[in-house]
Amino acid sequence: MTVPAIKSDTLQTPDCPSDDAAALSRLEQRLPPLLSVIAGMVDLTGFFTLGNIFTAHITGNLVVAAATAVRGGPLLLVQILAIPVFILVLSAVWVSARVSDRRGASLARQLLVIQLVLLTTVLIFCVITKPSGNPHGLMAGIAVMIAVSAMACQYALLRLAIPGAISTAVMTGNLTNTVLSLMDASSRSPLLPVDAERLKRSSHLLFGFLAGCVVAAVAISLLGDWAWSFPVVLAAIAVALP
Secondary structure, three states: OOOOOOOHHHHOOOOOHHHHHHHHHHHHHHHHHHHHHHHHHHHHHHHHHOOOOOOOOHHHHHHHHHHHHHHOOOOOHHHHHHHHHHHHHHHHHHHHHHHHOOOHHHHHHHHHHHHHHHHHHHHHHHHHHOHHHOOOOHHHHHHHHHHHHHHHHHHHHHHHOOOOOOOOOOHHHHHHHHHHHHHHHOOOOOOOOOOHHHHHHHHHHHHHHHHHHHHHHHHHHHHHHHHHHHHHHHHHHHHHOO
């Protein structure tokens, strides 16, 4: 009795969970370093051209606002508004992810597109209105809120789509991981679990953020408000990765 041959293509599934896991793993390796450069560019460009407001390090605005209040200086409304705007955008991103019912690389692409749109909006808005000429004016405040929204989208992207990735904007933790890992690597009795990958990832993000700040500083001195084009270009590249 012969057993009918089974075609190999009938055993293949178009959406294999292992393929999704592999795609997410590749994305976790490739995307965070690029996002760290974008975060450095956005943070420094916003700080220099939009009235010394942190667009990526939101807690920095709390520190500056508190110090200003204690010293009796003028309290900038933009610094206070950046916090609720950041929270509202995070909530909106969560709702968007829930409604789309996407996960992993598919969700990452959706949120990267949103970030690209927001950064492009900042670029167009700043080129037209020239908020750097009046960094404490209304136009600068609007630009800050759009930039903060873009960074909120990036924060949410990492937590919702790539939960295994480490922060691309808060460098204190990455600096801590890098220094402690280097100390452990030079010791015969390491205090932390051996994890060469952690040192590699943390150092890549740390130097990526620093490189973004340096490039942004040069771009501002040469291009002014057009410096926003650099994070826009990198955000477009990030969209292609997933």
